[in-house]
Amino acid sequence: MINAKAIHKRFGTVKALKGIDLDIKEGELYGLLGPNGAGKTTTINILSTLLKPDNGSVFINGLDILKNPVSSKKNIGIVPQEVALYEDLSALDNLLFWGGLYGNPASQIRSRANEMLRLFGLSDRRNDTIKKYSGGMKRRINIASALLHNPKVLFMDEPTVGIDPQSRNKIYEVIGQLHSNGLTIIYTTHYMEEVEKLCERVGIIDYGEIIAEGTVEELRNRSNTTSIINVALENPGNANLKDLQKSFETVEVDQNNQLVFRCKDSDKKLSGIVKYMDQHNLMISSIDVKKASLENIFLELTGRKLRD
Ligand SMILES: Nc1ncnc2c1ncn2[C@@H]1O[C@H](COP(=O)(O)OP(=O)(O)OP(=O)(O)O)[C@@H](O)[C@H]1O
Ligand SMILES: [Mg+2]
Known part of the structure; x- marks a missing residue:
């Protein structure tokens, strides 16, 4: 589903990515684990067409995303590290706004937005403005907004940092559901417990390179x-x-x-x-x-x- 080869990215003198290769199968829940500054966000942004690599190739669902960025976007949902919502709009209106960007019919977007509100346990708060939401609730809406157009691949960049346990557990539960429905998910984090709990396969990234990859059990067995x-x-x-x-x-x-x-x-x-x-x-x-x-x-x- 996702095939990336030799991705390099430099910011001025900083070599943020030094040749990332990834091969992720359809329906896989893949964890990208690494410390601050390792290159997780840069990788995610390149794979989701938000950023251009200096070189390398990325195919998603068989499509070269560097050559076809616009049509590739339909396949891709992205949950950015920073929450991106309109504070003065209600949760529902935020979802309708984000869902409207993909050119689907309004009635379809509305029913999908309501479905997402239910999935994330926020139906009863749908008409509240985002500024009345807690950090964890905002994060849930942020994830919901990435799913409105039914993407084939979901990129999540540290979606549980700094939020309350209730929202965190809800997010884990939804990820489990999305995964069992066959969505391909790439999940970045620096919390190893999350990777151990959630992910089928993990890549450990450090200084712009994947230094180890496999299931948690495989990585454990490889170590002393x-x-x-x-x-x-x-x-x-x-x-x-x-x-x-x-x-x-x-x-x-x-x-x-x-x-x-x-x-x-x-x-x-x-x-x-x-x-x-x-x-x-x-x-x-x-x-x-x-x-x-x-x-x-x-x-x-x-x-x-x-x-x-
Ligand atoms: N726009 C930018 N301009 C300059 N340097 C950047 C930029 N974006 C990222 N970098 C640098 O690239 C490297 C990788 O950053 P990146 O944000 O991908 O790391 P990360 O793994 O997501 O870290 P974090 O856990 O803090 O989110 C870092 O050294 C960072 O300072
Ligand atoms: Mg980051």
């Missing part, structure tokens, strides 16, 4: 850390970190005085840990085994944290 074992001791003062590090390479003490072991094979490691504690008279008060998050994978790939 697939699990994290947290051990709390009754007598943590008796533990000798240097000695522990001789037996277990990747062990640290966290701010709660717990031991944190990063490992690839948690079962094997677990029995080794219990044995070690037993031999050194260290009393375990709790052990907790977690799957490694994408944060660890990012850290391993770049040596930096995803969030600053």
Whole structure:
């Protein structure tokens, strides 16, 4: 559905994109995960015809969007990072305005706008002006306005940043519904939990390059850390970190005085840990085994944290 090759974009001396390749299938929910300034918005803007790349090619639904930007727009819905709505118009009028830009008949736009208001749980507030809306409600209308013309592909640029949990959950729920209806969705975020929860496949972007791609499980298996074992001791003062590090390479003490072991094979490691504690008279008060998050994978790939 989306095929992009070797996209480059430079802003003055800043190389924002250094050769992005993407191949996204119809109906896929693809997450583009990266820290501030990684190039997420630049990528989304190029894929949705808002910005021209310096070079490279983009095909959406078989159409070369650089050669056919106008007809490509029909296939594309975009939810920009910044909310774009008229504050003095009602939610319904905003939707009618945005829906009107695609040249569909007025009655069709109205029924689709009402359908979207229902989908996003805002039917009863449809006649309120946008300025009376909370940030999260504005965000829901912003997404609704991208869907009015029934696009084949929806680009969402960090749609849940800075909003209340109720709106966030509604947005996740709607994304789930749209996905099960077969819409192709590209979702950018710097929240790895969102990608882990929502996306089928993820591309990790950093300094204008996709540095890893796959399902969350594939990325986890590719990394040296697939699990994290947290051990709390009754007598943590008796533990000798240097000695522990001789037996277990990747062990640290966290701010709660717990031991944190990063490992690839948690079962094997677990029995080794219990044995070690037993031999050194260290009393375990709790052990907790977690799957490694994408944060660890990012850290391993770049040596930096995803969030600053
Ligand atoms: N219009 C512009 N003019 C100059 N530099 C720009 C412009 N737009 C983006 N950049 C630069 O390009 C790089 C990528 O920016 P982009 O907005 O794509 O990142 P992002 O991943 O969306 O970040 P964020 O998480 O902060 O939204 C950054 O270094 C940014 O400063
Ligand atoms: Mg951005």
